[in-house]
Amino acid sequence: MRVKHWDIFCKIVDNYGDIGVCWRLAKQLQNEYGVSIRLFVSDLVVARDILVRISDEAEQEYQGVTIVRWDEDTEFNVAAGVVLETFACGLPTQYIEKMKPETVWVNVDHLSAEPWVPEFHGLNGKHAESNFTRHFFFPGFDEVTGGLLREEGLVPQRDVFQHSTAMQYEFWQSFDIKLSDDDLKISLFSYKNTPIDTLLATLAESERNVVIFMPFNDCLPNQLLGNDNLAAGDCLSAGNLTVHILPFLTLEDYDRLLWSCDLNFVRGEESWIRAVWAAKPFVWQPYLQVDNAHLVKLNAFLKTFYEGFPQHQATAALHQAWSVNEFYPDIWHEYLPHLNDIAQYTKQQSELFLQQESLVPKLVAFCDNLAK
Secondary structure (H helix, E strand, O other), rough: OOOOEEEEEEEEOOEEEEEEHHHHHHHHHHHHHHEEEEEEOOHHHHHHOOOOOOOOOOOEEOOOOEHHHHHOOOOOOOOOEEEEEEEOOOOOOOHHEEEEEOOOOEEEEOOOOOOOOHOOOOOOEEEOOOOOOOEEEEOOOOOOOOOOOOOHHHHHHHHHHOOOOOHHHHHHHHHOOOOOOEEEEEEEEOOOOHHHHHHHHHOOOOOOOOOEEEEEOOOOEEOOOOEEOOOOOEEEOOEEEEEEOOOOOOOOHHHHHHHOEEEEEEEEHHHHHHHHEEEEEEEEOOOOHHHHHHHHHHHHHHHHHHOOOHHHHHHHHHHHHHHOOOOOOHHHHHHHHHHHHHHHHHHHHHHHOOOOOOHHHHHHHHHHOOOO
């Protein structure tokens, strides 16, 4: 039985991955399944970078989705038929009190390629304080998990853009950027604990012109190439390297950036999965965790994505060096000659994952079955 009213709870812990994933999830449910969505957001200030022009109002309509400010003053008058708790953020006690026995409660957790994910996907347990059943939905990279988040029209849009010189030219022109055909184009979106200085110094000595595009965000270093007080629109240069500081991009423009570049440095979850769908070489930095627990997640992904790839070692070395803040020029020089092979392999892997059912159809079927 299809439930038409869903609530999504988004607790913004750090950076933009939480709201990015939740917003894409909300929009896809609305656009492709006609679901009425309320999105409860814990930090509207951070969310405003993604949901451009939202206000501080307690409740507002934004592109057909009801955005609700979630704080200690939020009043919960009614619960939806399906409630999605994202990334184990927890539901407010006042909300749980409004839930009915037939309410479907699902925790949509973080994406991971770790081997335990298929075993735990779809399990459930009793919530100790309320006795409601809480179901667990785990995104993943194979058919027996919750799949990967991907809206229906994404790949056709990507293909049209990547085959259109005019559309790409217009994209770069919107930032007043002119490029040469032989420039190596790299997007760079990272956390603070990355060896950016060493990477830039290495690229400055490249034989080929390298152009880096860095969307402006709170994780930019205080200084780049000797420049302080960085701002959107800045253009820095050293040797054969040029760095453009872009404004913070909309989700749509960030996709276009990934589609346009030869190599994408990405982070967290939102930009990671978008890099997979961009079908371009990428280097992923997972969110830093104590005791290097994030490297377990990284290595599980590297094994899943690059297993059998002849250049697996060079590819994995760059990912790992970037995530442990120990980058050396030799790692880049080992990686770069294989970039064309990595590009072909990445596209092949992206196409392989496209053959699997994506996350939202699986989630809708999962919740429909629970609502019977």
